[in-house]
Amino acid sequence: MKLVVQVKLLPTPEQAWALTATLRACNQAATHAAAIAHAKNLTDRNGLQQEVYAELKAVFGLSAQPAVRVVKKVVDAYTTLKANLRAGNLGRPGSKRRIKAESKPVTFRPRAAQPFDDRCLSWQLDQQTVSVWTTAGRLKKVRFACSPETLKLLAAHRRGESDLIERDGTFYLMATCDVPEAGPYEPEYFVGVDLGIANIATTSTGHQAAGRGLNRYRTRQQKLRAKLQKKRTKSARRRLKERRRREQRHVKNTNHIIAKRIVTEAQRTSAGIALEDLGGIRHRARLRKPQRVTLRSWAFAQLGEFIAYKAHRQGVPVVHVDPAHTSQTCCECGYIDKRNRVDQALFVCRNCGVVAHADRNASHNIAHRGAVVWNAGRESRVPAAP
Structure with missing residues (x-):
């Protein structure tokens, strides 16, 4: 690679x-x-x-x-x-x-x-x-x-x-x-990774990278930029130039840390990693105006790329799955209903009554889909006809 x-x-x-x-x-x-x-x-x-x-x-x-x-x-x-x-x-x-x-x-x-x-x-x-x-x-x-x-x-x-x-x-x-890649292994199971804004990454094994600190940091940086832009002085422009890439470096470092932890855990337990295919989500999502800045600054693609390349380097299998309805599907009974997602953090199935954290529930659905995609893509082990 x-x-x-x-x-x-x-x-x-x-x-x-x-x-x-x-x-x-x-x-x-x-x-x-x-x-x-x-x-x-x-x-x-x-x-x-x-x-x-x-x-x-x-x-x-x-x-x-x-x-x-x-x-x-x-x-x-x-x-x-x-x-x-x-x-x-x-x-x-x-x-x-x-x-x-x-x-x-x-x-x-x-x-x-x-x-x-x-x-x-x-x-x-x-x-x-x-x-x-x-x-x-x-x-x-x-x-x-x-x-x-x-x-x-x-x-x-x-x-x-x-x-x-x-x-x-x-x-x-x-x-x-x-750099040469390590040879991929046959995974015993798949770790589903649900990417989000409130929680940057939630895995089906229990790890949760909270996004509260990063979101506060971004909000503070946005307010500081607005204050400096209003001043329109030479020193303000110099300060803006100094801070131009600071937020990008901070987010990149955070994503590196999260990706390394997820890949290390998957490699230690001989598991594969299942990620959502979120390409084009910014064009599909319909949000209120105050939420658009948050979505535009969401570096989900960068985190997904970091997880993928670190996994390939270590030989950890990675698959991408369809993210449709992963947050509305019950991981226990498979019932799909928009009302299952009560709010950002709470999931209550209206069919079997299971109560779970919404992101944790979605990560289990992603893990299940990852195993299905992996099994469908493997070479057939049926012996050739004589």
Whole structure:
């Protein structure tokens, strides 16, 4: 499986200037190439490269390999755009949003990420430095910082491209590592994971990650942002810039902790993990206006991805199930009724009278569906006919 590892670059002022200039030049070249691709409807990499390769080198000062990487970045951007259009992520055919996306070329921010392959970027892991191509020449001995675990991961499994990123004046390299997966085992049972807002994750084995603290933190951050935005002063804008990604990092760290605990418990008990397939829930849900901010900030997809990749790395089987009516179905008798869900926390079956925590009941339904999906997808063990 592929993991992305982040390291922080520690360049000198001269090296930082060269890296900034390189990002600007590469993204200006990418925007120019994207405009030509849109005007001439060039969708394949070879056709676009033949059209713009010489101009990228002569006008924007790119070397041969960086020019090739720029063309690849443009083609990948248009491939992503077409995939979003096919999936309906940019609206229905004829909608204003879709027409706007289709009618103009893709553009790149001046400091957007730029991929570098091994010809443009080399790692000296024993010295914790990198050598990277720039428009000002090759920069050697650019120091970077990372944890000892990250360094071991880079030394053993780094493969392919690395992306150069600048965030608020700080440079990072995002390196791709091809980590071998552990062999999957036959699960004895499945742990159902119900994702929610009041409770971030509830498992059928009894673990419950309460969302009260995280929701309070988000509410406080939202109020602080509103106060700073009203001030409209230079110091307020500086404070907003400092706090821009703080909430994202806090939520990401929380999701990592929850995912690790769920996967560790499943691996210890030789169980599989059943997750809800919640794709498109934000478009399907109909909520009151005060609830929309809470739903939009719900990082359920990130938590699901963390659980899935940690499980695959450890060999824990993972299945995704249909989430329909999991909160309205009794896990004891299977009776479905909207009125079974009395409120957010209470579930009372109107058929058999069982009383349970609503999220715990839903997690048992998800676990049952996970076992059904797993058994349906397994290879047949019926011996072949003689």
